[in-house]
Amino acid sequence: MAMSSTTATVSSTPDDAARAAAGTDPVITARLLSKTFSHGGTQQHVLKNIDLDIDRGSFTVIMGPSGSGKSTLLYALSGMDRPTLGTVTVDGTEISGRSEDQLARFRRDHCGFVFQQIHLLDSLSVRDNVLTVGLLTGRPRREILARADELFDMVGLGPRDQRKFPSMLSGGEAQRVGIVRSLIASPAVVFADEPTGQLNSEYSRVVLDLLSRVHHGGQSIVMVTHDPRTAARADRIWYLRDGSLRGHLDLPRFEMESEDRLATVNDFLAEMGW
Numbered sequence: 001m002a003m004s005s006t007t008a009t010v011s012s013t014p015d016d017a018a019r020a021a022a023g024t025d026p027v028i029t030a031r032l033l034s035k036t037f038s039h040g041g042t043q044q045h046v047l048k049n050i051d052l053d054i055d056r057g058s059f060t061v062i063m064g065p066s067g068s069g070k071s072t073l074l075y076a077l078s079g080m081d082r083p084t085l086g087t088v089t090v091d092g093t094e095i096s097g098r099s100e101d102q103l104a105r106f107r108r109d110h111c112g113f114v115f116q117q118i119h120l121l122d123s124l125s126v127r128d129n130v131l132t133v134g135l136l137t138g139r140p141r142r143e144i145l146a147r148a149d150e151l152f153d154m155v156g157l158g159p160r161d162q163r164k165f166p167s168m169l170s171g172g173e174a175q176r177v178g179i180v181r182s183l184i185a186s187p188a189v190v191f192a193d194e195p196t197g198q199l200n201s202e203y204s205r206v207v208l209d210l211l212s213r214v215h216h217g218g219q220s221i222v223m224v225t226h227d228p229r230t231a232a233r234a235d236r237i238w239y240l241r242d243g244s245l246r247g248h249l250d251l252p253r254f255e256m257e258s259e260d261r262l263a264t265v266n267d268f269l270a271e272m273g274w
């Protein structure tokens, strides 16, 4: 299969004028984003002047070596953590400089999170953990219940699993609950950091298929992964090294997985020094 629309570039600075002319609509814009951590007198510059636009409705993957700053970037883009310098706009809201309360409300209304650390409320059943988040949106109860049933069904958690409490879950079950919870409010952007890290291949596929469906439905996804096969589902892959974006690969949107697609990703990663 031809990969005609595939381009690999080593530029990381989006050309605002060109994008405006092309009529793209970024769901996330980061400008001169920097994050510095201080460890007893020394400073570590983990993110360095990152400029990034993420198109609305796109499936974006961030790859790079361990320690390159991928999770830090995801936290900064999603309002989970504050950058040291720079600005981030998500779904039309400038999130830099907001108070903790404003950020929490912003995340609740616009973002879904699929992280390896799943913080479920121990005193609530699996089902109630999910419904609580859904009902906070203020949407009709009937709609939230129907969406919960659909999502639980898709990740293979039946009524008996939904009655369990978080302490009774395996790592993989907890991760699947976390994914259902992150999607219940139909967020504009779903942020995922190694979302299949604790799942066997069957459930990895279930989760990735679920994210692909969400993407096809028009929601945006920003995902960190180490797995080229997982990355091959994206329509843009960014490569981060030493806190700077070194290049990106564009892949045809909404195309099925294929060995060609995976080979293109592997070629790009080799070019980036993966």
Ligand SMILES: Nc1ncnc2c1ncn2[C@@H]1O[C@H](COP(=O)(O)OP(=O)(O)OP(=O)(O)O)[C@@H](O)[C@H]1O
Binding pocket: 037, 038, 046, 064, 065, 066, 067, 068, 069, 070, 071, 072, 073
């Ligand atoms: N809260 C923190 N305080 C101090 N240093 C931090 C903090 N968070 C991250 N770092 C440092 O920033 C660097 C980048 O960390 P980050 O977690 O973003 O890497 P990563 O690319 O996600 O790596 P991995 O692939 O291993 O998950 C690391 O050297 C890490 O030690």
Ligand SMILES: [Mg+2]
Binding pocket: 070, 071, 072, 193
């Ligand atoms: Mg990480």
